Amino acid sequence: MRLSVEDAISIRRSVRSYERKEVPGEKLEKVLDAARLAPSASNRQDWKFIVVRDEEKKEKICKAAYGQDFIKEAPVVIVGVGLNPDHKMSCGISSSTVDVSIAMDHMMLKATEEGLGTCWIGAFEQEKIKEILGIPSQHQVVALMPIGYPKEPLKKVEKSRKSLGEIVSYDEW
């Protein structure tokens, strides 16, 4: 049965333990297509997603992410890159950082629908990841995302979150 968006949002969690099982190509393609279809500032699509499956590279990526070992357990690591990090929107925010983040969140939810687990990785050494993957210096790695079958299936659990009352206000700060 297909998950609703609401269900995908609710069962998604950060997966830090993966089965040693390949992700079928067609599932991976659906996940990547969710990124392709995501919105971006002025539809610039200033992004690139590197799909890493090579064991040696995953090992190196893991080291560059301060030894977060579960990253190399996953059969695939997607590396989200902003092509033009210096481009700012009129509000002063870097558009490609926002764009890549939205696209990667689309991928996380699509992966959930496909029965796959993901984890956003923001703790990594920028220059080391660039070196490992040959990413030109003018670009910026926004996030790493291991993806694979979770050892513990995704299911509805209570999330530790602030209440709506704490994070929302109406008509003023």
Ligand SMILES: Cc1cc2nc3c(=O)[nH]c(=O)nc-3n(C[C@H](O)[C@H](O)[C@H](O)COP(=O)(O)O)c2cc1C
């Ligand atoms: C910007 C960002 C950076 C993160 N970096 C890491 C990371 O380096 N390692 C990790 O294990 N989890 C990382 N996470 C996952 C968060 O810890 C996790 O999303 C949060 O605790 C909520 O848990 P949940 O994803 O299971 O709902 C990151 C999440 C975000 C959004």
